[in-house]
Amino acid sequence: MSGKLRIRVDQDKCQGHARCKSLAPELFNLDEFGNAHEIGDGVVPDGLEDKAWLAQSNCPEIAIEVTEE
Amino acid sequence: MSDSASVMPEHPPVTDWVHDFDHTDPRWTENPFPIWAELRAECPVVHTKRFLGCYLPTTYQAVKEIAYDTEHFSSRRVIVRDVRPETTGTAPPITSDPPAHKPAKQLLLPPFTPDAMKKLEPRVRAICNELIDEFIADGKCDAAARYTKHIPVRAIAHMLGIPEKDGDLFIKWIHGILELGIRDNDALMNAVREMTEYFAGHIEQRKRHPTDDLISTLMHAKDKDGVPLSDDHVQGSLRLLLIAGIDTTWSGIGSSLWHLAKTPADRERLVAEPALMPTAIEEFLRAYSPVTMAREVMKETTISGCPVKPGNMVLLSFPAANRDPSMFPDADKVMIDRKENRHAAFGLGIHRCVGSNLARMEMTVAIEEWLKRIPDFRLDPAGRVAWSEGTVRGPRRLPLLWGRA
Numbered sequence: 001m002s003g004k005l006r007i008r009v010d011q012d013k014c015q016g017h018a019r020c021k022s023l024a025p026e027l028f029n030l031d032e033f034g035n036a037h038e039i040g041d042g043v044v045p046d047g048l049e050d051k052a053w054l055a056q057s058n059c060p061e062i063a064i065e066v067t068e069e
Numbered sequence: 070m071s072d073s074a075s076v077m078p079e080h081p082p083v084t085d086w087v088h089d090f091d092h093t094d095p096r097w098t099e100n101p102f103p104i105w106a107e108l109r110a111e112c113p114v115v116h117t118k119r120f121l122g123c124y125l126p127t128t129y130q131a132v133k134e135i136a137y138d139t140e141h142f143s144s145r146r147v148i149v150r151d152v153r154p155e156t157t158g159t160a161p162p163i164t165s166d167p168p169a170h171k172p173a174k175q176l177l178l179p180p181f182t183p184d185a186m187k188k189l190e191p192r193v194r195a196i197c198n199e200l201i202d203e204f205i206a207d208g209k210c211d212a213a214a215r216y217t218k219h220i221p222v223r224a225i226a227h228m229l230g231i232p233e234k235d236g237d238l239f240i241k242w243i244h245g246i247l248e249l250g251i252r253d254n255d256a257l258m259n260a261v262r263e264m265t266e267y268f269a270g271h272i273e274q275r276k277r278h279p280t281d282d283l284i285s286t287l288m289h290a291k292d293k294d295g296v297p298l299s300d301d302h303v304q305g306s307l308r309l310l311l312i313a314g315i316d317t318t319w320s321g322i323g324s325s326l327w328h329l330a331k332t333p334a335d336r337e338r339l340v341a342e343p344a345l346m347p348t349a350i351e352e353f354l355r356a357y358s359p360v361t362m363a364r365e366v367m368k369e370t371t372i373s374g375c376p377v378k379p380g381n382m383v384l385l386s387f388p389a390a391n392r393d394p395s396m397f398p399d400a401d402k403v404m405i406d407r408k409e410n411r412h413a414a415f416g417l418g419i420h421r422c423v424g425s426n427l428a429r430m431e432m433t434v435a436i437e438e439w440l441k442r443i444p445d446f447r448l449d450p451a452g453r454v455a456w457s458e459g460t461v462r463g464p465r466r467l468p469l470l471w472g473r474a
Binding site for chain 1: 175178179181182183184347351408409410411412413415417418419421425426
């Protein structure tokens, strides 16, 4: 495995579908309007990489960026 | 059906879907999927002269372009009808465009977050079981009339703080607005008037005796300048929550049950692997998306290379987008373990359905409780499944059998 993954939710694109929160609750929080935010600095803990990609590939607004560091 | 002059003539049958489509044609109502495939193969955006002129995007890409483009496409009309009277009876935020849209939507979002839905879930589970208790011993039922219809009605009534027993009234109004209203303006206006009077009574009561339900929340909401919402705005949003919260989820639960009744392998797998439920629900939402929205073209533009002109409506078919094979491999195949599924059942862009978390919770609970009590069931060969016409698609008659019946 290469470097760590980092996720970021683009706040201009997120519309609060909440698919990411449902698929990867360890990586995303929802605010009072139901819009998603990456938890902490967005670095994906070991073992949760698949969940990060799953959340990314189910977001209808393409609002989640996953980058490899 | 009213016999007044406001009733438009019956539509002639469609012979040329590409140039003359009609989403109220009985063939569309019965099985729209091959029609969309035929149109998609022809062009990403087709046009009909019916409904005073209307476009239909058939690809995911075209639907997405329109949903994101609030400059050329207005939400002030969200139902494609035979008539296009002056816009009255708005229902913010669904009928709002920027900049009015965002503040109207933000008022409604907090009561519908997933956390808020978790608090409502036990009541919905109880509703499902109360309903099943009434017919399980019969070994058969029309699940659309006895089960799927009542779950969203009672859930939204519970949230709004109005009697669950008024459900039949709500369903009558919704039928007048979403189905009869396409051709019959009086039916639509009567339904809106009765609804407005009904809610006015509940608003008056709360002025004297405040409650902590969703009606009171809206009555006490203030805009960004601290000004309370007008009665019209409160009424409009209540109309929206009632109309949008019932037919839609009734359809979603019904289509899911219909699929499971005719697909024993999926039914057995879901019973054996309950953890698959969220993925299966997303697939039912994709494959049997209930809701088609509409837009009005305000300025000339092009969509996926096709010219689009003002004066026309757009039938914004999220259901057709969700069957586009260039977006979803094997799009016409229902795969309850489909891993990648960016379906647009709840819309795309700023008008994402405000009740999506409620709808998902209701669908999940309704299917879970049904499968717990009635794991083995099938379509009743003596009956016939009937589908709703127009804007929201789902079974309105769903005869099911189980046990020895």
